[in-house]
Structures are given as structure tokens and as C-alpha cells.
Amino acid sequence: MTDDRTAASAASAASAAAAPGSASASSAPSAASASRAELIADTALALLAERGMRGLTHRAVDEAAGLPLGSTSNHARTRAALLKAAVRRLAQREAEVLAPDEMPRPSGAPPDEADPVAGPADALSLALHRSLTTQRDLLIARYELALEATRRPELREFYDATGRGFREPLEAMMTALGSTEPRRHARSLVAWCEGLMFSCIAGADHDAVPDRAALRTGFEELLRGMLDG
Numbered sequence: 059m060t061d062d063r064t065a066a067s068a069a070s071a072a073s074a075a076a077a078p079g080s081a082s083a084s085s086a087p088s089a090a091s092a093s094r095a096e097l098i099a100d101t102a103l104a105l106l107a108e109r110g111m112r113g114l115t116h117r118a119v120d121e122a123a124g125l126p127l128g129s130t131s132n133h134a135r136t137r138a139a140l141l142k143a144a145v146r147r148l149a150q151r152e153a154e155v156l157a158p159d160e161m162p163r164p165s166g167a168p169p170d171e172a173d174p175v176a177g178p179a180d181a182l183s184l185a186l187h188r189s190l191t192t193q194r195d196l197l198i199a200r201y202e203l204a205l206e207a208t209r210r211p212e213l214r215e216f217y218d219a220t221g222r223g224f225r226e227p228l229e230a231m232m233t234a235l236g237s238t239e240p241r242r243h244a245r246s247l248v249a250w251c252e253g254l255m256f257s258c259i260a261g262a263d264h265d266a267v268p269d270r271a272a273l274r275t276g277f278e279e280l281l282r283g284m285l286d287g
Contacts, residue, residue: 099147106202107195149220155185175281183274243284
């Protein structure tokens with residue numbers, strides 16, 4: 059079953075690369091390389107979710123992605139390079155969980171005077187619900203990479219750097235909402251989300267994922283408590 063799921067994930071990534079508007083055989087080499095790089099990274103993430111860290115090898119990626127043996131090694135010569143490619147792709151895919159018009163209000167725009175918390179709570183609950191329902195495998199892969207980063211200083215630094223790309227926008231959002239301690243409040247938001255995601259993916263609540271309404275209520279309670287405190 060895991061082989062079938064890995065193959066399906068790889069096939070999906072390959073189909074996306076071959077879709078209209080993507081690189082074709084006549085495209086520039088850089089475009090073709092980018093498509094293969096995404097296929098390799100997506101397949102690595104699928105393998106991490108299905109087989110764990112021990113199941114991620116260059117050969118396994120080649121086989122699951124349907125690539126000639128040696129292709130993954132040519133793209134990422136070392137295991138560290140392959141892991142960094144997976145982290146980079148993970149950040150890209152997690153950043154796509156919300157479309158631009160679904161994002162919380164940017165820091166440059168004034169909040170809704172009637173209820174400044176409503177918009178951000180709605181957007182954040184949508185993102186979290188999608189992660190818990192349609193991107194569960196991606197979360198499992200992230201936990202595998204996070205644990206591996208505790209043993210690899212070079213991966214730790216890279217993993218943390220990609221994570222800042224998510225925390226900094228939250229700090230800007232909290233600043234726009236009038237937080238007196240935007241950095242601390244943003245970290246509390248991240249910690250709340252991380253705890254809920256782990257509980258629902260690998261913990262006691264793995265079979266009891268909250269619906270979007272419940273998540274929205276949770277975000278509203280958290281944000282109002284921070285801003286009223």
C-alpha cells in the first residue's frame with residue numbers, strides 16, 4: 059500500500075510538471091530542471107510521510123518518482139542536500155495553503171473597526187483546517203524533518219530559517235491588530251497551532267479533528283485574549 063501511495067504522489071507531481079503552462083521538452087533547461095527538482099522534493103516528502111526517515115534514500119526517490127537511477131543523486135549529491143531540498147519544498151507547499159486573497163489582513167492595512175479579529179481568525183482557521191484534513195501527510199513529513207534537525211546542526215539552521223518565513227508575517231499581523239507584544243503573541247499563536255496539529259496528526263486527537271467553526275472559535279478566543287490583556 060505504501061508503494062502505491064508513493065507512486066501516486068510521484069505521479070501527481072509528474073502530471074503537474076507536464077501540465078499546460080509547465081516546462082516541456084522544448085523549454086529552457088532551467089525550467090526542466092526546476093520541474094525535476096520539484097518532483098524529487100515532492101517524492102521525498104511522500105516517502106518521509108509513508109516510510110519515515112529510514113525509508114528516504116536517493117534510490118528510493120528515483121524508484122518512487124519513476125526516474126532513472128542516479129537522478130536524485132545528480133540533483134542532491136548528499137543526504138543533507140536531499141533533506142534541505144525537502145525542507146525547502148515543504149515550506150513552499152505550506153505557504154500555498156492560503157490563496158493571496160484569503161490571507162490575514164496585511165500590516166499596511168487598517169483592521170476592520172467593527173471586529174478586527176474576525177478576518178484573521180477566519181483566514182487562520184481555514185489554513186489550519188486544510189492542513190489537518192488535506193495535508194496530513196505533509197505534516198507527518200514535517201515532523202520527521204523537525205526531529206532529524208535536532209540531530210543535524212546544518213539542517214537545524216536551515217529548518218529554522220524557513221520557519222521564520224511563517225512567524226514574521228504573524229508578527230506583522232499582530233502589530234496591525236494593536237498587539238503590545240507582537241513577537242511574543244505571534245509565538246503563542248504558532249505554539250497553539252503546533253500543539254493542535256501534533257495532537258490531531260500523531261497524538262490523542264488523531265481521530266477527532268476539529269471542524270473549521272471550532273478552529274475559528276479557538277483563534278478568536280486566543281486573539282481576543284492577547285489583545286485585551
